Amino acid sequence: SRLVVLASGNGSNFQAIIDACETGRLDAEIVLLVVNRPDAYALERAASHGIPSRLIDHKTYADREAFDAAMAEAIDEARPDWIIMAGFMRILTDGFVEHFRGKLINIHPSLLPKYPGMNTHARALEAGDLKHGATVHFVTPTVDAGPPIVQGRLEILDNDDVESLKQRIHGVEHRIYPLAIDWLVKGKIDFDGAATQTSPAVV
Numbered sequence: 001s002r003l004v005v006l007a008s009g010n011g012s013n014f015q016a017i018i019d020a021c022e023t024g025r026l027d028a029e030i031v032l033l034v035v036n037r038p039d040a041y042a043l044e045r046a047a048s049h050g051i052p053s054r055l056i057d058h059k060t061y062a063d064r065e066a067f068d069a070a071m072a073e074a075i076d077e078a079r080p081d082w083i084i085m086a087g088f089m090r091i092l093t094d095g096f097v098e099h100f101r102g103k104l105i106n107i108h109p110s111l112l113p114k115y116p117g118m119n120t121h122a123r124a125l126e127a128g129d130l131k132h133g134a135t136v137h138f139v140t141p142t143v144d145a146g147p148p149i150v151q152g153r154l155e156i157l158d159n160d161d162v163e164s165l166k167q168r169i170h171g172v173e174h175r176i177y178p179l180a181i182d183w184l185v186k187g188k189i190d191f192d193g194a195a196t197q198t199s200p201a202v203v
Ligand code: GRF
Pocket: 009, 010, 011, 012, 013, 014, 086, 087, 088, 107, 108, 109, 134, 170, 173
């Protein structure tokens, strides 16, 4: 399968997917990385693994529509089977999301439907939750609300703070993202399957 990865920052999830492809754990090839920020460290990860990358800087486009049109064109050129959002920090237009319906995947650091949006670790701590986690899901126009594929969970410890939780959640993410992509690549789950299951797989 051909993967296009979208990232804005560090790209540790991107790295986990690179590693899974390189070790053969994932039968897939990352054909393109697209970033929207020139300082995204993900660019360096791509370079050191020989993965083609493109910078599409949102600041150089007049509006969201123009930015999304440039993104869609670059992605379409790469002919991906799956488009993987890995810390991509821009809200995409409905038109973009519909164009890639059923192929666009995201990872979110909470047990969705809990805590869509930002600051998920602080919100879980404030609520006194006993469990926290991360969710891989299909992207639909409503942010962080598309059909979930898999969730990874962990227990919140008494002495956890935002930083410690964030770090452990990253560990969960690096485990579940390659797993979810493996299921997609092998046809074990698709958009309709995810949309009709009553709750996502928990690993
Ligand atoms: C992850 O926590 C992901 O869930 C969220 O953004 C973060 C990206 O981290 N969407 P990284 O850039 O992959 O390290």
